[in-house]
Amino acid sequence: xxxIESNTNSICEKxxxxxxxLAVWTSAWLLTLAMVAFGPILLWDFxxxxxIGAIGANLLMGYxxxxxxxxxxxDLDELQQRxxxxxxxxxxxxxxxxxxxxxxxxxxxxxEFHPNPSSVLFVMGISYAVxxxxxxxxxx
Amino acid sequence: MKNRFKVLRAERDWTQADLxxxxxxxxxxIIAIEKGKYDPSLSLAFKAGKLFNMQIEDIFQGxxxxxxxx
Numbered sequence: 001x002x003x004i005e006s007n008t009n010s011i012c013e014k015x016x017x018x019x020x021x022l023a024v025w026t027s028a029w030l031l032t033l034a035m036v037a038f039g040p041i042l043l044w045d046f047x048x049x050x051x052i053g054a055i056g057a058n059l060l061m062g063y064x065x066x067x068x069x070x071x072x073x074x075d076l077d078e079l080q081q082r083x084x085x086x087x088x089x090x091x092x093x094x095x096x097x098x099x100x101x102x103x104x105x106x107x108x109x110x111x112e113f114h115p116n117p118s119s120v121l122f123v124m125g126i127s128y129a130v131x132x133x134x135x136x137x138x139x140x
Numbered sequence: 141m142k143n144r145f146k147v148l149r150a151e152r153d154w155t156q157a158d159l160x161x162x163x164x165x166x167x168x169x170i171i172a173i174e175k176g177k178y179d180p181s182l183s184l185a186f187k188a189g190k191l192f193n194m195q196i197e198d199i200f201q202g203x204x205x206x207x208x209x210x
Contacts, residue, residue, distance in 0.1 A: 011164050077165040078181050079172055139172040 011077055018072040025065040032058035079139060086138075087131030094127040095120050142201040146174045148192050163187055 035043075035054045044050040073084060099120040105111045149159050156174070160167045163184065172178035180188070189196045 010161055011166060012161075015166075077169050078184060079169040079178050080166055082178075136168075139177050140168065 011075070014075045015072075018068070018075050022065070022068045022072050025061060025068045029058065029061040029065045032061045083132065083135040083139065086135040087128050090131035090134075091124050091128040095124040098123045141179045141203065142176060143173060144199050144201075145170070145188070148194075148199065149174075159191075162191055 032054065036051070036058050039054055040046045040051050073081065076084065099117070102115050102119065103117070105115050106113070145159070149156070154162075156167050156170045160170045163170070164187075165184065169178065169180075173180055185196050185200060188199055192199060
């Protein structure tokens with residue numbers, strides 16, 4: 001056992017660190033998104049400069065979240081990366097197919113309401129989660 | 141592709157977690173390789189070869205080798 005010493009920067013520790021970082025930046029992004037959504041109505045009465053500032057903060061947090069996610073994916077091992085790739089492929093495909101037909105529902109007079117593009121985000125999240133479960137099952 | 145991960149690990153009395161730590165991969169990856177559900181990359185195969193002090197072909201057996209054996 002002497003020749004396999006524990007690595008202080010092991011994949012497990014890197015994963016923990018990256019997951020924590022991703023959680024922090026995702027929370028910050030969500031918080032600033034909520035500020036952009038509700039701040040003008042509830043806090044600063046549609047003051048343009050404050051709204052622009054909030055949007056700037058949201059974009060910055062979004063950038064940090066994207067970078068944290070990229071770092072998280074890069075530090076995963078090869079099987080974990082493959083699992084995420086399968087989930088991303090499923091998520092992208094389902095979101096594209098669903099998004100394309102969802103946008104046509106109103107013009108084809110199947111529904112009365114105006115389809116909200118942000119609904120695709122839910123489809124994306126759910127299909128990503130389903131993809132992760134399926135890929136984990138395949139390799140376990 | 142078949143491999144001798146499980147046997148070689150058992151011979152050295154290592155756990156899956158020990159092997160995962162030594163190869164800097166997750167335990168899930170070791171389990172998938174041992175079960176033959178995942179074929180590792182060339183770099184991971186080389187790493188395993190160096191760790192076990194063996195040639196790659198002594199650890200992994202490709203489909204052609206399996207056909208030749210039959």
